[in-house]
Amino acid sequence: MRIRVFGSADALARTLALDISRRVGDKPRMVLGLPTGRTPIPLYRELVRLHRSGRIDFSQATTFNLDEFLGLTPGDPRSYRAFMQRHLFDRVNVSPRRIQFLNGTPVDVGRECQRYERAIERAGGIDLQILGLGMNGHIGFNEPARALMARTHLTHLKPATRRANARFFDNRTGSVPREALSMGMATILHSRRIVLLATGATKARCVQRLIEGPVTPRLPGSFLQLHRSAEIWLDRAAASNLKR
Ligand code: GLP
Numbered sequence: 695m696r697i698r699v700f701g702s703a704d705a706l707a708r709t710l711a712l713d714i715s716r717r718v719g720d721k722p723r724m725v726l727g728l729p730t731g732r733t734p735i736p737l738y739r740e741l742v743r744l745h746r747s748g749r750i751d752f753s754q755a756t757t758f759n760l761d762e763f764l765g766l767t768p769g770d771p772r773s774y775r776a777f778m779q780r781h782l783f784d785r786v787n788v789s790p791r792r793i794q795f796l797n798g799t800p801v802d803v804g805r806e807c808q809r810y811e812r813a814i815e816r817a818g819g820i821d822l823q824i825l826g827l828g829m830n831g832h833i834g835f836n837e838p839a840r841a842l843m844a845r846t847h848l849t850h851l852k853p854a855t856r857r858a859n860a861r862f863f864d865n866r867t868g869s870v871p872r873e874a875l876s877m878g879m880a881t882i883l884h885s886r887r888i889v890l891l892a893t894g895a896t897k898a899r900c901v902q903r904l905i906e907g908p909v910t911p912r913l914p915g916s917f918l919q920l921h922r923s924a925e926i927w928l929d930r931a932a933a934s935n936l937k938r
Pocket of ligand 1: 825
């Protein structure tokens with residue numbers, strides 16, 4: 695894995711946004727995999743800035759988000775879909791029909807997961823998957839477990855993950871859905887390039903285990919060690935536990 699350490703979260707976001715704008719310039723029909731969470735917010739801000747100054751055109755690009763809470767409609771302000779609209783989609787020119795999202799209120803969960811897998815396949819696979827990192831090492835909503843799911847699936851959220859997401863729910867952990875839909879490990883690992891972002895000291899221990907520890911389902915992010923083109927982009931605080 696290629697590790698890159700930046701002086702600040704903003705420097706990281708600026709560099710990645712420029713990198714994305716160059717790649718979308720070279721390949722306008724780029725397929726992007728996108729995360730939610732605090733970590734990618736500066737990246738989305740930079741992408742909006744580049745778009746406003748005419749340096750990135752998303753009109754031909756397709757996006758697939760990693761996950762969605764079960765039971766929330768796309769219009770629910772607490773949904774990940776609404777988060778993405780606020781931070782990126784409403785502010786750039788991604789075509790609404792090229793925004794792909796898991797439906798949090800499907801009639802049939804199994805079918806919805808299959809539909810998503812097929813949509814990714816039909817789009818030609820994901821060119822660049824951006825990931826955040828959960829405090830417990832999850833990617834998407836692939837929670838630490840004895841065994842991980844390969845494909846898009848229904849997942850049960852750990853208490854720690856529900857606590858971390860309480861900020862979207864008036865700080866009430868009890869209101870955070872217990873279940874979500876998420877891309878699986880193979881869905882993520884089949885992306886041509888992966889960039890995992892982690893910033894802040896609270897991620898330092900998890901980042902150290904992800905990079906220097908064994909590949910284990912107890913830390914789903916560690917599976918990135920098996921990918922031929924995975925990059926870990928950190929700020930100094932998140933890199934502070936690394937040995938080298
Ligand atoms: C949620 C999302 C993850 C994300 C994680 C980290 O649980 N499902 O995809 O990576 O939060 O969030 P943050 O960036 O706020 O630390």
